[in-house]
Amino acid sequence: MPEEIKIYMFEVVGSPLCVASSDGQKVYERLKTALEMDLNVVLSFHNVTTLTSAFLNAAIGQLYGIFDTDQIRSLLKIEDAEQDDLALLKRVVDNAKLYFKNPEKFNRAIQETLNNEA
Amino acid sequence: MRFFLPKIHHDHTSFDALARLYAETKELNFNKVEIDLRETYWFDADMCAAFGAILYSLGDRLNKVNIIHIPQEVETILSKNGFLSHYGRLTIPDRWGTTIPYQRFDVEDDHFFANYIEDELLHRDEIPDMSRELLKKFRESIFEIFSNAVLHSRTDLGIFSCGQFFPKKDQLDFTVADLGVGIQKNIKDCTGEKYTPEEAIIWATEEGHTTKEGNLPGGLGLKLLIDFIDLNGGCIQIVSDAGYWQRKNRTTKTERLSCPFPGTVVSIEIKTSDTNTYTLTHEIDAEDIF
Numbered sequence: 001m002p003e004e005i006k007i008y009m010f011e012v013v014g015s016p017l018c019v020a021s022s023d024g025q026k027v028y029e030r031l032k033t034a035l036e037m038d039l040n041v042v043l044s045f046h047n048v049t050t051l052t053s054a055f056l057n058a059a060i061g062q063l064y065g066i067f068d069t070d071q072i073r074s075l076l077k078i079e080d081a082e083q084d085d086l087a088l089l090k091r092v093v094d095n096a097k098l099y100f101k102n103p104e105k106f107n108r109a110i111q112e113t114l115n116n117e118a
Numbered sequence: 119m120r121f122f123l124p125k126i127h128h129d130h131t132s133f134d135a136l137a138r139l140y141a142e143t144k145e146l147n148f149n150k151v152e153i154d155l156r157e158t159y160w161f162d163a164d165m166c167a168a169f170g171a172i173l174y175s176l177g178d179r180l181n182k183v184n185i186i187h188i189p190q191e192v193e194t195i196l197s198k199n200g201f202l203s204h205y206g207r208l209t210i211p212d213r214w215g216t217t218i219p220y221q222r223f224d225v226e227d228d229h230f231f232a233n234y235i236e237d238e239l240l241h242r243d244e245i246p247d248m249s250r251e252l253l254k255k256f257r258e259s260i261f262e263i264f265s266n267a268v269l270h271s272r273t274d275l276g277i278f279s280c281g282q283f284f285p286k287k288d289q290l291d292f293t294v295a296d297l298g299v300g301i302q303k304n305i306k307d308c309t310g311e312k313y314t315p316e317e318a319i320i321w322a323t324e325e326g327h328t329t330k331e332g333n334l335p336g337g338l339g340l341k342l343l344i345d346f347i348d349l350n351g352g353c354i355q356i357v358s359d360a361g362y363w364q365r366k367n368r369t370t371k372t373e374r375l376s377c378p379f380p381g382t383v384v385s386i387e388i389k390t391s392d393t394n395t396y397t398l399t400h401e402i403d404a405e406d407i408f
Contacts, residue, residue: 015232020232020265021268021334050254052261053262053339054261057335057338058334062335065335078407083402084251090407091338092338
């Protein structure tokens with residue numbers, strides 16, 4: 001078994017457009033399997049031209065529902081990503097951490113914001 | 119039965135007119151329906167997405183739809199973008215290449231939609247000169263809108279899109295409409311909360327708010343879109359159920375439509391002359407993402 005595996009999003013999706021949640025799910029399935037086996041994973045953004053939060057939520061965000069932050073941080077590395085793609089990914093990751101930390105509390109806090117605006 | 123439409127711009131008044139058309143026709147089945155455009159002296163081409171959604175729902179109930187008395191200029195616009203070809207007319211060549219064709223997609227058509235955007239919007243010579251960063255932000259925004267419809271609409275009838283360049287105004291309009299359950303019902307089903315249609319749209323635009331099911335975080339797409347529009351200086355409008363929401367010049371306003379729209383519409387107006395750099399204020403370290 002390799003010590004480290006590399007997943008090219010371009011190869012998994014078959015296109016430079018990493019935009020559909022269903023495609024993100026395909027990346028997620030591979031990442032989940034690798035992390036469950038304690039493998040180091042490099043996720044390459046090589047050749048990716050367009051990303052959406054919907055794709056990244058499915059591919060990476062939902063990892064936080066089954067793995068803890070330390071585990072993800074130690075096993076998963078990002079490669080070949082542009083700065084604005086990293087910024088989007090960071091936002092997705094922060095959102096996912098908050099979401100899985102306490103989904104009910106998170107939803108309630110936003111509802112209170114809404115009530116204050118009304 | 120005959121129904122009349124006024125001038126159609128992408129604004130509250132015209133969304134209201136389309137919602138009224140739906141309200142007046144929603145009970146019709148197996149009927150002959152004539153949409154009379156004699157008073158429709160202007161039709162913002164991107165609004166074909168919302169108009170087409172309503173006509174599609176009429177066709178789905180096996181009504182025979184006929185569009186009549188179309189003013190010449192409007193007929194030209196709606197023929198160039200292929201809209202009228204869905205109603206028995208021919209598509210005419212778009213010599214100046216300013217239209218983004220009217221198209222209907224099923225929710226499983228993510229890849230088809232991606233190709234449509236690439237072919238019709240991004241790889242054409244006629245596209246206005248936009249900075250690389252603006253173009254990237256713009257395409258991300260369009261895909262966020264489509265993903266939103268795919269993930270939330272719960273529709274079998276499809277997703278409709280259409281757009282138009284205005285080279286002299288340095289403006290690009292693009293609209294996506296779906297015939298789904300709408301934001302208000304989605305929130306009700308997800309959280310049990312009953313909001314007014316306008317409150318429901320506000321809820322959906324808050325960062326972190328999502329009605330996705332299962333173990334999937336969400337609630338960023340519309341916020342990212344709004345952040346982009348704020349920087350770009352354009353405008354975004356959302357119509358869902360009887361709610362109308364608009365963001366322009368960093369100011370949000372909401373209004374009520376006189377009747378519900380049968381789904382959700384997201385319409386964006388982009389300033390193509392925008393030279394913002396969209397650069398980040400600080401470097402992000404790939405080692406420090408997780």
